[in-house]
Amino acid sequence: MTILYPSQVLDVAREVVSLFEQRDLKCCLMGSVASHLYGVSRAPNDVDIVVLSADYTQEELKSMLVESSSRFMLVRSRNPRATYRVLWYRVPGTYERCKVDILIPGILNVPAVPTNSVVMNARHNLPVMPLIPQLLLKLQGWEDHRASTRRDMRFKQYLDVRDIDALLEIVCDKGVKVDDPEWHWVPDAMIANAQNTLETYLVLASPYSVYNWRKAGFSIPESSKQKVNVIKTP
DSSP states (O other): OOOOOHHHHHHHHHHHHHHHHHTTOOEEEEHHHHHHHHTOOSOOOSEEEEEOOSSSOHHHHHHHHHHHOTTEEEEEOSSTTOOSEEEEEEOTTSSOEEEEEEEOTTGGGOOOOOGGGOEEETTTTEEEOOHHHHHHHHHHHHHHHHTOSSHHHHHHHHHHHHHHHHHHHHHHHTTOOTTSGGGTTSOHHHHHHHHHHHHHHHHHTOGGGHHHHHHTTOOOOHHHHHHHHHHHOO
16 A cells, blocks of 8 residues: 655645646545645545536546646556546655546536635645535545445545544534535535435444534434434443
8 A cells, every 4th residue: 555645645636736727627625635634634645636627527637637747647447347547646756656536526426616615725725625515525435435345445434434523523613514605506415415324424433423513503313313322321
């Protein structure tokens, strides 16, 4: 497994953003690198980025980066049935590589983020997925990893819990709520799916986070409250 310093991952993210901006393509970071930029302590090991355009496919966007810089390369997936190629970036001055996942709105339920809602991280000058959809996507990732048939993917659910709870703390510290008017563009289905996932998450993964979810404006089903109380009772 490739181990990179956070600064190296952020440098990769910065180059990806810069190359897309040269093509007048707006984008924002998501996944572990976005969580890290919000203040989650776990160091990211790859770059997840969503390009806010419907003009190109994911494969076209990957090829765009490969054509723009020799540090990018496309590699066959380990999945023999996959029709896509995996994008990697050769980190300067090392023998290490950084995986870069390119997404577009609609893929994996990634929302179409209005460009004026993208958060600019002032310290690193990098565009980031807004806080509430970032939290919802991390919760979705936990559910996907938990349901995976691959052992390595299922293991990620435990890292997800730490990230989700830390991100939720940041949401609460900032006084952000899911029903704030600024999130009017977030699809209702995305919020509804998160509410459904919460019922399982609070019972199986993080019962003590129920108060923070409520503080962030989420409705906690009575069935979840009862199950959480049973778990907490000695």
